[in-house]
Each structure stands twice: as structure tokens, then as C-alpha cells.
Amino acid sequence: MCRASYIRGLTNPATLTTGSTDRSIPDPEATAMRIRDLTLRAKVHGAFALILALDILAGLAAINGLRRVNVDAVTISDTWLPAVGVLGDLLSGVENYRIIEGHALLTQDEGERLASEELLWNIRDKIFLLRDSYEHLRPRTPQSDSLIEAFDDAWRAYQNSSREMVWHIFQGQAEMEKARHSYNAGGEGGFRDSHDRLREVLAYNVGMGRQATENSKRIYTTTVISIVIVIIATILLSWLLGVFIVNSVAKPITVLTEAMRRMAEDDLTVPTEVGLRRDEIGTMTTTLHELRGRLLERRKLIVDEKESLRKLQTAERELLESERLAALGRMVAGVSHEINTPLGSAYTVATTLVEAHREFSLLVSENRLRKSDLDAFLERVGRASDLISMTLQKASDLIRTFKQVAVDQTSSSRREFELGEIIRQVVLTTTPLFKHRPFKLDIDVPEAIEMDSFPGPLGQVLSNLLTNAVIHGLNGRDNGTVTIEARLQGGDAATIAVADDGVGILPEHRSHLFEPFFTTRFGQGGSGLGLNIVHGIVTHVLGGTIEVTSTPGEGARFAIHIPLKAPEQTKTPQAPHLAAPTADHTPPIVGNQGGKT
Numbered sequence: 001m002c003r004a005s006y007i008r009g010l011t012n013p014a015t016l017t018t019g020s021t022d023r024s025i026p027d028p029e030a031t032a033m034r035i036r037d038l039t040l041r042a043k044v045h046g047a048f049a050l051i052l053a054l055d056i057l058a059g060l061a062a063i064n065g066l067r068r069v070n071v072d073a074v075t076i077s078d079t080w081l082p083a084v085g086v087l088g089d090l091l092s093g094v095e096n097y098r099i100i101e102g103h104a105l106l107t108q109d110e111g112e113r114l115a116s117e118e119l120l121w122n123i124r125d126k127i128f129l130l131r132d133s134y135e136h137l138r139p140r141t142p143q144s145d146s147l148i149e150a151f152d153d154a155w156r157a158y159q160n161s162s163r164e165m166v167w168h169i170f171q172g173q174a175e176m177e178k179a180r181h182s183y184n185a186g187g188e189g190g191f192r193d194s195h196d197r198l199r200e201v202l203a204y205n206v207g208m209g210r211q212a213t214e215n216s217k218r219i220y221t222t223t224v225i226s227i228v229i230v231i232i233a234t235i236l237l238s239w240l241l242g243v244f245i246v247n248s249v250a251k252p253i254t255v256l257t258e259a260m261r262r263m264a265e266d267d268l269t270v271p272t273e274v275g276l277r278r279d280e281i282g283t284m285t286t287t288l289h290e291l292r293g294r295l296l297e298r299r300k301l302i303v304d305e306k307e308s309l310r311k312l313q314t315a316e317r318e319l320l321e322s323e324r325l326a327a328l329g330r331m332v333a334g335v336s337h338e339i340n341t342p343l344g345s346a347y348t349v350a351t352t353l354v355e356a357h358r359e360f361s362l363l364v365s366e367n368r369l370r371k372s373d374l375d376a377f378l379e380r381v382g383r384a385s386d387l388i389s390m391t392l393q394k395a396s397d398l399i400r401t402f403k404q405v406a407v408d409q410t411s412s413s414r415r416e417f418e419l420g421e422i423i424r425q426v427v428l429t430t431t432p433l434f435k436h437r438p439f440k441l442d443i444d445v446p447e448a449i450e451m452d453s454f455p456g457p458l459g460q461v462l463s464n465l466l467t468n469a470v471i472h473g474l475n476g477r478d479n480g481t482v483t484i485e486a487r488l489q490g491g492d493a494a495t496i497a498v499a500d501d502g503v504g505i506l507p508e509h510r511s512h513l514f515e516p517f518f519t520t521r522f523g524q525g526g527s528g529l530g531l532n533i534v535h536g537i538v539t540h541v542l543g544g545t546i547e548v549t550s551t552p553g554e555g556a557r558f559a560i561h562i563p564l565k566a567p568e569q570t571k572t573p574q575a576p577h578l579a580a581p582t583a584d585h586t587p588p589i590v591g592n593q594g595g596k597t
Ligand SMILES: Nc1ncnc2c1ncn2[C@@H]1O[C@H](COP(=O)(O)OP(=O)(O)OP(=O)(O)O)[C@@H](O)[C@H]1O
Pocket: 468, 469, 470, 472, 473, 474, 500, 502, 503, 504, 505, 509, 513, 518, 519, 520, 521, 525, 526, 527, 528, 529, 530, 531, 532, 555, 556
């Protein structure tokens, strides 16, 4: 909705301009949207800038107010107050002048009169000086000009009549009447006029001073009010900024933190939409939303992978089972072949025995039996019985041997045995491998090696190595030799090696030999599990190592080094799992010089 209104704001007809004059009316909604689209940083900086601007404004207003109050105070103290003082002195000077004038007229004492005249001169000088001072102080306004001019005129007129009066006084008693007339007529009018004009000037100056004081008070009040307003606005803005930070930053971050916490606890049901925003919180929300999406995808992948792993394990189990069945099949074939020979001999002897019995019965029935015939028959029966007994004994021995091999292979149990015996049993079960093939099998076990280990798994290892030697090493050749040799190593270990003089192993195949499913006979019956299983049995069940040496074209030799006493197992060893060689399951070093694993 917000995005829609944002787009609407951009295309609002109100924002369109007509002609060359931009008469667009800003759309408040679009403006609000633009502000909302600003980054958090810009918003917070903007708000602080606004508060700062208000503070600066308040400071400037205060400075300006103070400056104006100061100007007024200076005017009052430097102009109006001195002016009023000077005018006051001037007024009293004018009044004193009038009094001295009267005294000079009334006194009979000549000395006093002279002194009065002297005084009048002094007062006149003083008034002149005060007038001059006022001239420097007075404001240069038209009203001030006209008022002071009126006083000057009145004072001048008063001085004229006063000088006339003084002149009459000094003429002596004869002129006294004229002097009195001059004092009362022109003098009184001039004095009143000067006095009144001066009072007007004084009143004007007092009024102006009062006005300046009022003005100063007003400026002071205005300044105080504006500062208070700005302070209130600053407080309000700070509060709004706080509310904004709480609503736009703290709350969404709390929501996001909670969402992240729950996601960390693997709860991906948590909603991650906090609203459509374009600032940092919006980016965080979108990122978290995407993260949740990816986690959901990964979780699905993990589920799929678990399912694949489960299927793979099933396939692995089936493959191992088929490998066991194949081994069992080879054993059965070996058993059949080996038992077939004594049983065939016994059958042949039994057949000749039947023939001898038929011939003997004929001689008896025809009454032609001679002593020599009887002796020959007894001789023949005796030999046949011995032969049958011997061959059946051999078959019985063979069956007992195979029974042991079968028990070993199926139960994988631990027991004491002689190594040469196990090797011979394995060779017996692999006889069909060499049948109709021009290969020779040499067994080189010069001494009895007693072991306490797992004969079944050991047999499986040797059987696999023998099979590989024939199928891979000597395949397609018209001659070849496979050798099995066993040697005692010190007093507690043995080395058993299966070697052939066949094609050998290519260098590029060497590092892969023990990997599961590595085979060069893919599609021709090879599953690539044989050596992997061998490796697993040797290292994990028998507690030994396996070493391969090969020179291409000259054959291969697989040697296993195992302790005579196998390590204790926590449980009965099972068919080993397919194992990819890893750090602790080091791939074998294979080469001309050989290596161990
Ligand atoms: N004696 C050998 N001479 C030459 N190559 C050998 C010999 N033994 C093993 N190899 C090579 O090692 C590969 C892996 O052997 P492995 O026994 O693991 O699998 P396989 O014999 O091909 O199949 P499987 O044993 O599962 O039927 C063989 O395919 C072959 O290339």
C-alpha cells in the first residue's frame, strides 16, 4: 500500500507543471512518503539539524534582544538621562536668573546690586554652557529642533529685555521706574516664555526617555518569550525524536531481534515482515526475510539429502549383501568342485564293485565258481572298499573344512587358528578361479603361525585379493603366477602378501584403489567394493595395515600386516561399511616402493 501511494505521489496530477511556470502543488502524502523513504541516518541527522537550527535561532534571538536592550540602555544612560539632567539644571538656572534679577531691582545697597549683576553674568554663562551641552546631547529630530529653537528665541527675547532693565538700574534712581517697568512688563513675559519652552523641551526629553525604557522592556519581554518558545519547541522536537527513535528504530529492532533469536533456535515459522520501508531497518528486514527463505531452502535440501543418504545406505547394504552372496557363491562352487573329485572316484569304484558283483553272481548261478574266481572277487571287493572308504573320508574331511569356512564367514567370530590352515582353506574355496586357466598358485608358508583373530574376515580379505590377482592382474594372459606368502614379523605380528606377475596398476589409479566403487571393470561384473571392504576389514577388524606395491607391466603385490592377536572389539565385527578414505582413514600410498595404510 505504501509503495502504491509512493508511486501515486510521483504521478499525482497536482505535481504536474503547466507551461513554463512551475505551479505544482506539493502532495503532502508524497512528501511524507519521501521523508519515510529517507535513511535512518538522514532522518536522525535531519531531526538533530532541526533542533540545532532552533537552538541557533534562539541564541541569535537572545543576542539580538540583548543588543537592542543594550542600545536602548546606552541611549537612556548616555542621552536621555544626561539631557534631562542638563535641562533640569538649565531650568533652575533660568529660574535663578529671574530671582537674581528681582533682587538686583529691589536692593538699596549698591554693592549688592553690583554683585547681583555679576551673578547674572555668571548665570547667563552657565546657561550658555548648559545650552551648549544639551546641543551635544539632544536628539536630532525635527520636533527636538523646533522645541529647542523656540526656547532659544524666547531666551533671546528675555535677555534683550533683561539687559535693558539692568541698564536702567545702573542709571540710578531716576531710571528706576523704567527699570521696574522693564522687569514687570517685558521681563515677566520673556521669563515665562523661556521657562515654558524649556519645560516643553524637558517634557519632550523625559517622554523620549520613557519611550526608550518602554521599548527596552518590550524587547526584553519579546526576547524572553521567543527564547521560551524555542526552548519549548526544542523540548517538543527532542521528545518527538525520542518517540520516532523508539517507534521507528527500537521497536522494529526488537521485533527483528526476536525473529533472529527464534530463527537461531531453528524456528523458521516466525514472520519477518515489519512493513515496507526503504531505510536501514527496511534493508535489515528484507535481508532477514531472504535469510529465512534461504534457511527454508537449506532445510528442504537437508531433508532431501537425508532421504538420499537413507536410500544410499539401503543401496550400500544391498551391495554389501550381494558381495557376501557372491563370496558365498564362489565358496559353494569351490566346495562342489573339491567334493566332486572324491565322490566321483567313489562312484567309479562303486560302479566296478557292482560289475564285479554281477559277474560273481552269474558264476555262482551257473555253478561255474572256482576258487580262483572267489579269491579274485574278494581281492577286488577289498580294494574297492578301501578306495571307497578313503575317498569318502576325503569328502568328509572336505565338508568339515568347508563347514568351518562357512561358519567363520557367516559368524565373523574370533577364535584361535593356524594361519597356514586358513590360507589353505581359502585356496580351496577359490579353486574354480584357477580351473581351466593356465595360472599357477604358489603357497609359501614355511612355518606355523598361531593367531587369535577373526578367521572369517581374514579369509574374505585373502579371497578378494586372490580373485583380483586373477581377474585384474592375469586377465587374458596365457600364463602367470599368483603367490601367497606368510611370514612372522617379530613375535607378535604377521605379514601376508598376495602377489601376481600380471599387468600391474596404472599410476593414475593408485590413489583411488581403496575408494568405494572404484573399478576398471565397470559393466563387466566389477562393483569396485572389493578393496574398500578389504581396507575396512584390515584396519578396523584385524587392527593392521595394508601396503600395495606395483610396477605397471610387472605385477602387483598387496601385503597386509596384522597383529597375531587382534585388538579387542567392543562388539562382534560386522561387514564393514563402505568407507571413503578420510583424514583418519588415510588413502593408501601405492607405488613401486609401496606404502602403508
Ligand atoms: N592384482 C591387481 N592387478 C591389477 N589391478 C588390480 C589388482 N587388484 C585390484 N586392481 C584394480 O583395482 C580396482 C579395484 O579393485 P576392487 O577389488 O576394489 O574392485 P573390482 O575387483 O573391480 O570389483 P569387485 O571386487 O567389487 O567385484 C580394480 O578394478 C582393478 O583395476
